Amino acid sequence: MRPLTALLMTLAVALPACDPLLGIEDLPRATSCTTCSTRDCRTDLATCQGEPSCNLLLACVDACADGACRDGCQTRLGTSKAFAELDACRRRTCTAECFGPSKIGGPCQCLDDACRAQAIACAGEPDCDRFVACGYSGGSPNPDRIDLCATRWSSAKAPAQFTPLYRCWQAHSCAGCEVATSHADACKGNYRWGAETGEKLKVKLFVGNLINRNPLPAITVRACDPFDAFCTTIVTESATNTEGIVELALARQYEGYLKASAPGFAPGLLQFGRPAVYQELLPYGTFFLYPTESLDGAFATAKLTKLEDHGHALVVVHDCALDPFVGVRLETPTSDGSTRTFYLAGPTIDLARTETTSDGMAFVANLPVGQQIVRAFRGDQRIGEHPLEVRAGTVSWLDLYPSPAR
Numbered sequence: 001m002r003p004l005t006a007l008l009m010t011l012a013v014a015l016p017a018c019d020p021l022l023g024i025e026d027l028p029r030a031t032s033c034t035t036c037s038t039r040d041c042r043t044d045l046a047t048c049q050g051e052p053s054c055n056l057l058l059a060c061v062d063a064c065a066d067g068a069c070r071d072g073c074q075t076r077l078g079t080s081k082a083f084a085e086l087d088a089c090r091r092r093t094c095t096a097e098c099f100g101p102s103k104i105g106g107p108c109q110c111l112d113d114a115c116r117a118q119a120i121a122c123a124g125e126p127d128c129d130r131f132v133a134c135g136y137s138g139g140s141p142n143p144d145r146i147d148l149c150a151t152r153w154s155s156a157k158a159p160a161q162f163t164p165l166y167r168c169w170q171a172h173s174c175a176g177c178e179v180a181t182s183h184a185d186a187c188k189g190n191y192r193w194g195a196e197t198g199e200k201l202k203v204k205l206f207v208g209n210l211i212n213r214n215p216l217p218a219i220t221v222r223a224c225d226p227f228d229a230f231c232t233t234i235v236t237e238s239a240t241n242t243e244g245i246v247e248l249a250l251a252r253q254y255e256g257y258l259k260a261s262a263p264g265f266a267p268g269l270l271q272f273g274r275p276a277v278y279q280e281l282l283p284y285g286t287f288f289l290y291p292t293e294s295l296d297g298a299f300a301t302a303k304l305t306k307l308e309d310h311g312h313a314l315v316v317v318h319d320c321a322l323d324p325f326v327g328v329r330l331e332t333p334t335s336d337g338s339t340r341t342f343y344l345a346g347p348t349i350d351l352a353r354t355e356t357t358s359d360g361m362a363f364v365a366n367l368p369v370g371q372q373i374v375r376a377f378r379g380d381q382r383i384g385e386h387p388l389e390v391r392a393g394t395v396s397w398l399d400l401y402p403s404p405a406r
Contacts (some may be wrong), residue, residue, distance in 0.1 A: 036094035099123030115168035128159035187320035210288035215244020273399035324360025
């Protein structure tokens, strides 16, 4: 989930398939790096060179040609306050000289020049540097790999500098070099959701008004057991702050649903659409509640009767990069004859639309209560499906992703 934001919203973090991207930085061009370090980081350089362990690590790092090598030096030799301070200074003032993007070579060579500024910005931030080095090592990376890297580098939660670099890779092409998500559903059936561990995830959500996107403060959000249809067993709960952000500690691989309500809004349920494995990679996800007045207005616009013994759904379809998926139609094969699906343009339904727009969002009206199935199609290809819990008078929110490998 992301406001898509997110992660990068938030980031999003699907991965290129091009192995030459293993090294996005070139460290160093020894002369220029040494000159800049001596000029702008003189004190930190002298301190490091005066400590044998720091000097050994510095020599190892300065012999590297990419981030993966640099990461290996720090893993083998450890680090120190002296090295961290020198490293921070060099990333801040000598980024291009000491961390400039490498000549990738091979079929992806054009990305080096095309994304130079973004690669240098990533190299200037240790979290981004190590996140990329970890994520692209080991051959053909996938979301499992990214998840493990985020766990390993606990501070590397979707470094902000990574997203522009990844987007730049997506926006450019070289002959024979394809960033995987240039086809938005390319990940379908090619990945898993990650490995279960006993640790907790700190999942952050923005809870807001669907129509004006304003935050809803002091709203209690409850995480419910997936097998408890009416949330009589609360896994955890917390209230939104003044900015509408709520933080919940959930077990990795949590697949329950969230419940929230506020005066003047239809009660809401949220289902992640995937196990809670990657939420920590995003600044926050989104959970919008539908104002009752606007919900009634949507039914009036559609000239449709709102059935009180039925529920409704807001579905956001995501592509491989976790962005909104454009050009997708939904089907609800387990619904009844009263169910209608509409596609949103901004916060309002567009009766002329038959597929998702840039928001990737659809409103499904009058779903029978109980568990329903939502399927997403791009043309004739089914790209994903997910079960959805439906309650009478409630709007269920579903983030729907391309189907993972089974």
